[in-house]
Amino acid sequence: MAILPILCYPDPRLHKVARPVQAVDDRIRTLVADMLATMYDAHGIGLAATQVDVHERLVVIDVSEERDQPLVLINPELVWTSAEKHLNEEGCLSVPGIYDGVERFDAVHVRALDAQGQSRVVEADGLLAVCIQHEMDHLMGKVFVEYLSPLKRNRIKTKMVKQQREARG
Ligand code: K1U
Ligand code: ZN
Numbered sequence: 756m757a758i759l760p761i762l763c764y765p766d767p768r769l770h771k772v773a774r775p776v777q778a779v780d781d782r783i784r785t786l787v788a789d790m791l792a793t794m795y796d797a798h799g800i801g802l803a804a805t806q807v808d809v810h811e812r813l814v815v816i817d818v819s820e821e822r823d824q825p826l827v828l829i830n831p832e833l834v835w836t837s838a839e840k841h842l843n844e845e846g847c848l849s850v851p852g853i854y855d856g857v858e859r860f861d862a863v864h865v866r867a868l869d870a871q872g873q874s875r876v877v878e879a880d881g882l883l884a885v886c887i888q889h890e891m892d893h894l895m896g897k898v899f900v901e902y903l904s905p906l907k908r909n910r911i912k913t914k915m916v917k918q919q920r921e922a923r924g
Contacts, residue, residue, distance in 0.1 A: 756792040759807040764850045770896040773810045779872035790815045799848045801886045803893030814890035818882045828867035835864035843885045845899045857902045859888045
């Protein structure tokens with residue numbers, strides 16, 4: 756298993772729209788294993804393929820306390836959303852150190868293929884529902900800071916560019 760580099764905002768590759776996975780084969784299963792290892796290594800609760808510069812519709816998630824309940828969603832599609840929405844605090848491995856409120860559906864049902872290529876519907880609420888919506892946004896090239904005001908977003912962009920310049924030395 757490999758730890759993959761995670762793209763950092765404002766990298767333009769984070770805005771690419773992912774294409775559907777054509778076949779759940781060994782290449783995809785290796786990508787799933789590498790993405791899970793990368794997510795656990797970064798202490799995240801989710802990761803979209805877009806964030807590791809692979810522009811295919813695949814996300815991994817684990818919101819369990821014990822970090823032992825991985826969820827793999829290939830070609831995910833929302834099939835139901837609740838009427839209610841709420842503001843939730845979000846973070847992003849591609850925007851390290853930034854947390855802010857985003858309005859999301861309270862509950863969603865998502866149809867997706869699992870790592871064996873089997874179709875299933877996942878019924879989610881709470882943090883899992885928030886995380887699914889955040890990860891599916893990544894597949895559409897959308898980063899959570901785009902829900903914030905232009906003022907906040909520009910401040911975050913400036914901070915990230917400065918951090919990356921300093922890290923490069
Ligand atoms: O997609 C990502 O960048 C992963 C992201 C997922 C996420 C976190 C919180 C709300 C929605 C989606 C993270 O894992 S950020 C780091 C983290 O573990 C975390 C941050 C805030 C709340 C809970 C967890
Ligand atoms: Zn994210």
